[in-house]
Amino acid sequence: MCINFNRLEEFKVAGLLGLGYAPISFPLQQSYQTGKVFSMCLTRRREIQTYLRFGKDVPTPPGGLRVTKLVFFKDMPYYYVNLLAISVHGQKLLIDPNVFAVRNQRAQVEAASWTMAVVEFLEMYFMCFPHLVRGARPPLGPPFELCYKWMTPLPPLPTLTFHFEHADLVINPEDLFIKVKADQQGNDLLCLAFIADKLLKFAPEDWSKNS
Numbered sequence: 001m002c003i004n005f006n007r008l009e010e011f012k013v014a015g016l017l018g019l020g021y022a023p024i025s026f027p028l029q030q031s032y033q034t035g036k037v038f039s040m041c042l043t044r045r046r047e048i049q050t051y052l053r054f055g056k057d058v059p060t061p062p063g064g065l066r067v068t069k070l071v072f073f074k075d076m077p078y079y080y081v082n083l084l085a086i087s088v089h090g091q092k093l094l095i096d097p098n099v100f101a102v103r104n105q106r107a108q109v110e111a112a113s114w115t116m117a118v119v120e121f122l123e124m125y126f127m128c129f130p131h132l133v134r135g136a137r138p139p140l141g142p143p144f145e146l147c148y149k150w151m152t153p154l155p156p157l158p159t160l161t162f163h164f165e166h167a168d169l170v171i172n173p174e175d176l177f178i179k180v181k182a183d184q185q186g187n188d189l190l191c192l193a194f195i196a197d198k199l200l201k202f203a204p205e206d207w208s209k210n211s
Helices: 104-126
Strands: 001-004 011-015 038-041 052-054 066-073 076-081 083-088 147-149 160-164 169-170 177-179 188-192 198-203
Touching: 066 169, 083 104, 104 188
Parallel strands: none
Antiparallel strands: 001 011, 038 052, 066 076, 066 198, 083 160, 147 188, 160 169, 177 188
């Protein structure tokens, strides 16, 4: 998606860029140049420039790439992967594997189900820190599922691991939790950055270098 900013800091959509695997998508139409390969960096941090890379411009990190298969469905030109399990703080959650299956219109419902499993585990985890107080979700902004009143120092924050087929993706605390404004008085919240609403390759990368 392309965005133009005007002087009033409002934005207008200038166009759409399709990155699915349908014949009309950009990667498929330009496959003779890109080899159907692309990567992107999308971040909420304004000091880091976002980017989109194709073909040979996609770097291979020193540690290599972790690989998991993409799952395709007829008449559904989206990217799906086989998620087998989820761990929080090194402990695998008791989630029925069927929850992770994509079943057409039920996909969002099942995603909400495992999101709540993560929330319930974190609620128990943070009970070990009585000085951490639960906070209501901010009235404006995304409907985060779990928030606590910001305090310093923060208790140790856990990692979350997605166990994909043949590959694990570890989400570090700085990416798993977000600091948000709770009200106009300047009070802050620590929120879980989750909203219950071919091959895939991934690896850690320092976005700030944009190399």
